[in-house]
Amino acid sequence: MLHFDQNAFGKRLQEARRGKQMTQEELADILHVGKLHISRMERGVAACSLDLLVNISEVLEVNTDKLIKGAEGKKTSESDELLEIADRLTEIARELYRHKGTVENQKSVSETRNSSIWSIS
Numbered sequence: 001m002l003h004f005d006q007n008a009f010g011k012r013l014q015e016a017r018r019g020k021q022m023t024q025e026e027l028a029d030i031l032h033v034g035k036l037h038i039s040r041m042e043r044g045v046a047a048c049s050l051d052l053l054v055n056i057s058e059v060l061e062v063n064t065d066k067l068i069k070g071a072e073g074k075k076t077s078e079s080d081e082l083l084e085i086a087d088r089l090t091e092i093a094r095e096l097y098r099h100k101g102t103v104e105n106q107k108s109v110s111e112t113r114n115s116s117i118w119s120i121s
Contacts, residue, residue, distance in 0.1 A: 006047060007043075008044075008070065009041070009044070009067060010043055011042075011044075013038075013042050013060075013067060016056075016062045016066075016067065019060070020061070025038075027059065027060075030059050031052065031059065033052065053067065
């Protein structure tokens, strides 16, 4: 079970905001929230809604997993995993198609040989 560490979230939020060279007031204006709310989130005193979390993520160009868990570059959704599986299945289908063509060619050559044998006799 995931334990949400509000203080760690606040530190990561502050780090991401500073990385964009933004003040709390600038971020608050963009997000349409009060500067005090940004300050309280960064200090680990206040939480944010999921909508606000997504908006923060977009504005600061940082993954939500990075903000919440401190995880960088991990999959954020099942759809990412499904896309990866679909890519693998596409590759398998291509290989099967290529293999099928090879088998059909071998079958054709074999049939030609057999018909040649019968026509000689």
